[in-house]
Amino acid sequence: MNMERDGFFTEEDSVQVVTGRNRGAKDERLREVMEVITRKLHEAVKEIEPTQDEWMAAIQFLTATGHMCNDWRQEFILLSDVLGVSMLVDAINHRKGGEVGASESTVLGPFFVEGAPELPMGSDICKDGKGEPMFVHGRILNAEGNPVAGARIDVWQANDEGFYDVQQKGIQPDFNLRGVFRTGPDGRYWFKGVKPKFYPIPDDGPVGKLLGALGRHPYRPAHLHYMIEAPGFDTLVTHIFDPADPYIGSDAVFGVKESLLAEFRPVDDPSAMEASGFAGPFLDVEFDFVLSRPGHRDGATESTGALE
Amino acid sequence: MNMERDGFFTEEDSVQVVTGRNRGAKDERLREVMEVITRKLHEAVKEIEPTQDEWMAAIQFLTATGHMCNDWRQEFILLSDVLGVSMLVDAINHRKGGEVGASESTVLGPFFVEGAPELPMGSDICKDGKGEPMFVHGRILNAEGNPVAGARIDVWQANDEGFYDVQQKGIQPDFNLRGVFRTGPDGRYWFKGVKPKFYPIPDDGPVGKLLGALGRHPYRPAHLHYMIEAPGFDTLVTHIFDPADPYIGSDAVFGVKESLLAEFRPVDDPSAMEASGFAGPFLDVEFDFVLSRPGHRDGATESTGALE
Numbered sequence: 001m002n003m004e005r006d007g008f009f010t011e012e013d014s015v016q017v018v019t020g021r022n023r024g025a026k027d028e029r030l031r032e033v034m035e036v037i038t039r040k041l042h043e044a045v046k047e048i049e050p051t052q053d054e055w056m057a058a059i060q061f062l063t064a065t066g067h068m069c070n071d072w073r074q075e076f077i078l079l080s081d082v083l084g085v086s087m088l089v090d091a092i093n094h095r096k097g098g099e100v101g102a103s104e105s106t107v108l109g110p111f112f113v114e115g116a117p118e119l120p121m122g123s124d125i126c127k128d129g130k131g132e133p134m135f136v137h138g139r140i141l142n143a144e145g146n147p148v149a150g151a152r153i154d155v156w157q158a159n160d161e162g163f164y165d166v167q168q169k170g171i172q173p174d175f176n177l178r179g180v181f182r183t184g185p186d187g188r189y190w191f192k193g194v195k196p197k198f199y200p201i202p203d204d205g206p207v208g209k210l211l212g213a214l215g216r217h218p219y220r221p222a223h224l225h226y227m228i229e230a231p232g233f234d235t236l237v238t239h240i241f242d243p244a245d246p247y248i249g250s251d252a253v254f255g256v257k258e259s260l261l262a263e264f265r266p267v268d269d270p271s272a273m274e275a276s277g278f279a280g281p282f283l284d285v286e287f288d289f290v291l292s293r294p295g296h297r298d299g300a301t302e303s304t305g306a307l308e
Numbered sequence: 309m310n311m312e313r314d315g316f317f318t319e320e321d322s323v324q325v326v327t328g329r330n331r332g333a334k335d336e337r338l339r340e341v342m343e344v345i346t347r348k349l350h351e352a353v354k355e356i357e358p359t360q361d362e363w364m365a366a367i368q369f370l371t372a373t374g375h376m377c378n379d380w381r382q383e384f385i386l387l388s389d390v391l392g393v394s395m396l397v398d399a400i401n402h403r404k405g406g407e408v409g410a411s412e413s414t415v416l417g418p419f420f421v422e423g424a425p426e427l428p429m430g431s432d433i434c435k436d437g438k439g440e441p442m443f444v445h446g447r448i449l450n451a452e453g454n455p456v457a458g459a460r461i462d463v464w465q466a467n468d469e470g471f472y473d474v475q476q477k478g479i480q481p482d483f484n485l486r487g488v489f490r491t492g493p494d495g496r497y498w499f500k501g502v503k504p505k506f507y508p509i510p511d512d513g514p515v516g517k518l519l520g521a522l523g524r525h526p527y528r529p530a531h532l533h534y535m536i537e538a539p540g541f542d543t544l545v546t547h548i549f550d551p552a553d554p555y556i557g558s559d560a561v562f563g564v565k566e567s568l569l570a571e572f573r574p575v576d577d578p579s580a581m582e583a584s585g586f587a588g589p590f591l592d593v594e595f596d597f598v599l600s601r602p603g604h605r606d607g608a609t610e611s612t613g614a615l616e
Contacts, residue, residue, distance in 0.1 A: 215331065
């Protein structure tokens with residue numbers, strides 16, 4: 001009995017008492033993860049010293065966040081995003097990120113769709129003709145600067161009002177502003193789109209309310225999404241951003257990286273317009289991506305799956 | 309532009325970048341709380357180094373926990389309980405806890421019910437005659453050891469099978485094993501009940517699954533609940549526990565404190581049985597409570613209410 005009593009909870013020993021109970025965990029990784037979570041949670045509570053009312057407000061916030069989740073809305077991912085956790089997990093999983101000089105990754109985001117049409121190089125992915133025309137081009141390279149042939153480039157973007165096709169079914173054509181391209185021996189890619197616009201993350205739930213209370217706006221700066229796959233290379237999931245966007249320095253989900261800023265260069269030279277196949281002025285966006293061969297990352301451990 | 313770019317997210321600066329966005333928070337306490345939460349969350353992520361799959365498992369766990377919550381089930385409070393957070397908040401709010409020698413508090417729990425009947429001292433709160441008879445008695449004292457008259461004592465307990473009346477509506481009588489008593493000038497209280505039994509916290513949801521994966525059982529050791537109010541004193545919410553319970557050293561919610569162990573003493577002396585009004589052997593449980601005058605606590609800040 002006396003030995004058992006040693007385990008009674010006290011403020012001082014709170015972490016050891018709680019994590020000590022997990023000795024019999026079925027999975028060593030789960031035991032480690034819960035040790036860290038419990039320790040950091042208790043550290044936070046000891047520093048915050050919440051009142052009972054504040055603790056209850058936190059319980060109610062988490063509950064409302066859970067209730068907001070359904071098949072098409074993931075409010076906990078939004079919470080992870082606005083607290084910088086999603087980008088931190090991305091950064092950790094791409095730390096020592098492949099070969100030197102490889103392009104940086106950023107979040108996948110909720111608007112990726114499988115099955116976008118594979119299009120001939122140079123196609124216009126804008127199917128409704130709305131927005132400011134844009135010519136996007138560049139090269140897919142390896143770390144030595146040589147072209148990568150046969151790279152599959154999946155691109156998707158919001159329209160000139162800040163909406164993806166899947167957010168405006170029946171208003172935008174299906175697969176509007178999406179396309180898949182495949183590089184030839186020169187590693188080059190080129191396609192036409194329209195200038196994307198900044199847009200808010202869904203802000204009608206508890207996370208939006210939290211942002212409001214913190215004096216934060218819900219906007220993501222304008223960007224184009226890329227997922228680039230090629231045999232023998234790590235898949236690259238990233239965006240490129242418009243550095244002139246009003247929210248470029250305050251992305252609500254912290255996705256912007258210095259190396260992912262592209263130049264959106266206005267072109268009104270008639271010969272350039274003709275060469276690119278535009279009837280009027282357009283924006284020229286040139287961006288090269290450098291893929292990394294696998295085996296340059298470390299620290300990746302397998303999911304325990306214990307809670308799945 | 310350059311100044312804005314200073315704020316781009318990096319693994320190293322992740323905390324400063326995220327919390328720096330909260331400069332415009334409407335409420336200083338909320339800003340402080342979110343600074344600590346963000347910092348500790350990022351520390352945890354950096355130490356755990358979750359894979360993307362592990363991060364997604366955490367998102368799904370929180371989502372399932374939220375979906376389990378409804379008007380009568382609060383799975384996030386259960387999560388807080390089994391991680392020791394509820395007891396930690398209780399400990400912090402009762403730190404420097406009133407006057408020297410005052411009784412310790414513990415969690416209220418989910419089975420308190422307003423409006424239990426006020427009964428004459430000595431009443432039997434067991435309305436269905438099931439279980440091992442128990443005589444509970446003691447004194448309500450102030451820190452100087454003098455009796456507190458007019459103290460209102462609200463008691464509630466599980467039955468001999470580990471269920472509260474509200475869990476077995478139609479099986480147990482309403483307000484079974486609940487009662488309110490009021491002390492006279494001698495500060496004494498006494499009533500009859502039945503020996504309580506250990507019981508599991510609700511373990512058919514995500515929190516129960518987590519406990520299982522951690523090799524933990526869901527049981528709370530047998531106890532009696534008390535809420536004691538008296539004019540001029542802080543309200544005391546606490547339990548007393550049976551030290552012989554098999555789970556006394558491993559309460560699933562960490563509610564046990566050394567000072568709250570009571571002796572459940574078997575009595576089979578015929579004169580004692582007659583004096584206490586029992587027809588056969590019973591358990592004698594004697595426990596005094598010491599109330600604290602207000603004004604001995606500190607650190608309690610008002611709830612910001614910013615998210616309520």
